[in-house]
Amino acid sequence: MVNIVIDNKPCEVPAGSTIYEAARSVGITIPTLCHMEGLTPTGACRICVVEVEGAPGLVPSCSFPVSEGMKITTHSPRVLLARKTIVELLLANHPDDCLYCIRNNDCRLQDLAADLGVRRRRYTGARNRFKVDVSSPSVIRDPEKCILCGKCVRVCEEVQQVSAIDFIGRGSSTHIGTAFDEGLNLSSCINCGQCILVCPTGALHEHDHLKEVVNALNDPERMVVVQHAPSVSVTIGEEFGLAPGTDCDGIMVAALRRLGFDRVFDTSFSADLTIMEEGSELVHRIQNGGKLPMLTSCSPGWIKFAEQYYPDFLDNISSCKSPQQMMGAIIKSYFAEKTGIDPDKIYSVSIMPCTAKKFEAGRKEMLHESYADVDAVLTTRELARLIRMRGLDMKALEPEGADTPFGERTTAGKIFGASGGVMEAALRSAYFLITGKNLDNLEVKAVRGLEGCKEAHVKIGELELGVAVASGLKNAAALLDQVRNGRSDLHFIEIMTCPGGCIAGGGQPLSTDLNAITQRMQSLYAIDAGETVRASHENESIKRLYEEYLGSPLSKKSHHLLHTHYSSREVML
Amino acid sequence: MATAMQTAEGRDLQEILERYPNAGRDALIPILQDLQDVFGYLSRDMIARVGAHLHLPVSKIYGVATFYNQFRFAALGKYHIQVCRGTACHVKGSAGVLDDIRRLLTLEPGETSRDGLFSLEVVACIGACGLAPVIRVNDEFYAEMTTSKIERVFKTLKKEAESHD
Secondary structure, three states: OEEEEEOOEEEEEOOOOEHHHHHHHOOOOOOOOOOOOOOOOOOOOOOOEEEEOOOOOOEEOOOOEOOOOOEEEOOOHHHHHHHHHHHHHHHHOOOOOHHHOOOOOOOHHHHHHHHOOOOOOOOOOOOOOOOOEOOOOOEEEOHHHOOOOOHHHHHHHHHOOOOOEEEEOOHHHOEEEEHHHOOHHHOOOOOOOHHHHHOOOOOEEEOOOHHHHHHHHOOOOOEEEEEEOOOHHHOHHHHHOOOOOOOOHHHHHHHHHHOOOOEEEEHHHHHHHHHHHHHHHHHHHHHOOOOOOEEOOOOHHHHHHHHHHOHHHOOOEOOEOOHHHHHHHHHHHHHHHHHOOOHHHEEEEEEEOOOHHHHHHOOHHHEEOOEEOOOEEEEHHHHHHHHHHOOOOOOOOOOOOOOOOOOOOOHHHHHHHOOOHHHHHHHHHHHHHHHOOOOOOOOOHHHOOOOOEEEEEEEEOOEEEEEEEEEOHHHHHHHHHHHHOOOOOOOEEEEEOOOOOHHHOOOOOOOOOHHHHHHHHHHHHHHHHOOOOOOHHHOHHHHHHHHHHHOOOOOHHHHHHHEOOOOOOOOOO | OHHHHHOHHHHHHHHHHHOOOOOOHHHHHHHHHHHHHHHOOOOHHHHHHHHHHHOOOHHHHHHHHHHOOOOOOOOOOOEEEEEEOOHHHHHOOHHHHHHHHHHHHOOOOOOEOOOOOEEEEEEOOOOOHHHOOOEEEOOEEEOOOOHHHHHHHHHHHHHHHHHHO
């Protein structure tokens, strides 16, 4: 510990911490546009400058370590003037079109300008002109709104190990883009949207599908069917001022009906279906000498990552489609047949915590005869926008239940939303499939939590099953490298693209606050602990689906509708 | 990539990379310089190969290469035009000279025309301030440029190129 004085207040802070961290620990918030907890500080934005007694100039607090006896002033007139000037200079090269901006009222640059009292334009001059990159099905990038804080570059490199983007050029023409400025769709971008979550301005946002969905909702000829992903119910509340982790499942279902969706289904149902197929596939691989370890296939960012960087593992990836795509496939087959509706008339929408799901829905592997399994994907944020557009009061709505036949879920499907959830759900059912009995204790605590990599060995009958769970692709890559180098004790690996799983997905409410993400996770596990049907194989609607339509897991029909295969992808890496 | 390897270009590229065995990111700029010395520019394929050799993402390499003025991403034209934008030339109106050339050739700095005839580059002072505003085409200097002089120079160069064909 070292003794320092911050704003005339003596305090003791851990040695080695930065001034920024030290100030935070004693309740002083220093503003910043480029700082990210846990990642390399770059001191790029200079907003966090403070005065240190004896130092010749202002120092960036995010990257400056404290030392014994240091005297720091965080909000002196000199500091405030410097910060204000920086913001004014940033605004001089900014489109200034806040009213039209997707981040209006939710923008760190706007907040800072307001906090620092920027109320007139002091600098005007030539602005940089760049084209908006609309090439990606998932992520839109508008370099004119970019303030070059570099957060997206760092998250892409340090969290996801993709590095699809970097700073290009120098001086006043510097911008962020892909190799050869070719656009995100041709790059190694995996569409995860983590860059959107960290962007302080409107330079990055999801490829919006609201217009298509609203048009479909207004078309009397169409039956518009919606599914919502397991994690969405515990995050959407944050968009309406509720505490992180508040479960809004019933209210969200009610809101979806008010919006005009003809049927509301729960993707947790098809998560249960995924477990039936994937669990059976795992058992089949183990019993028949199939390729191991088996890797999960739910997370479309990870799938593209594997196609690009780990093509040698493509045969290890489960052939199961993701829950979104399984739901899409059975809506336009089983559901269409059962209700006698022409699948061409069905418009299938999904509400996802994820921008990569937009990419997944458009993949050629996901086309079924002439139509797509899923027609449009909305992120949690887009759903919130739609709800606000219709003026629905989330606090006044009465909770409602989802529709049959795909509204009934077990909590095993629900916990898919957190890293480790797929693994836990799969273990519950794989145990049953192998032994004919349920696990004594359904909760596999070793695979829960927000750590990047978790491992467990689970005894199933005679077999000791080695499992691992990784989230954040850098962590996944480290694990896969171990397997590449000969590690052989693992049978099954769950990989989620986003750190912490779908609860921290690129389509979720804009926050990378660890507390909020922890609350979201705990909410999912509280739902699991509070219900009685907690294993996918006990889902009555799933049993009926197999009896009436699919036959059994891994049947010919299942393979036709619910399974696929991926192949290696040539992009510039 | 296999086809690129069989060409003379591919062999030269391989030879340059082999000069830097087990190299890390500190070898990046020397390699790019070597490539540009031999080929006159950096192509998409070359950068991808350098990335594979150094285990660096191509976006990073492109970022580094675009930071420095010395690297080009298109092959030089038959006539490589350098427009001096140093102080003396600036005072004597080199911004207008550059605009004229961009308009006449519909070419931006760093680009090469589709027919491969002209490439354009902006340089800082080329040490011929007495001739300002000056341009250089290959090894030839053209002094005190005006719009009509520029038009005449390019007309001559185009004619010269045609007679060579």
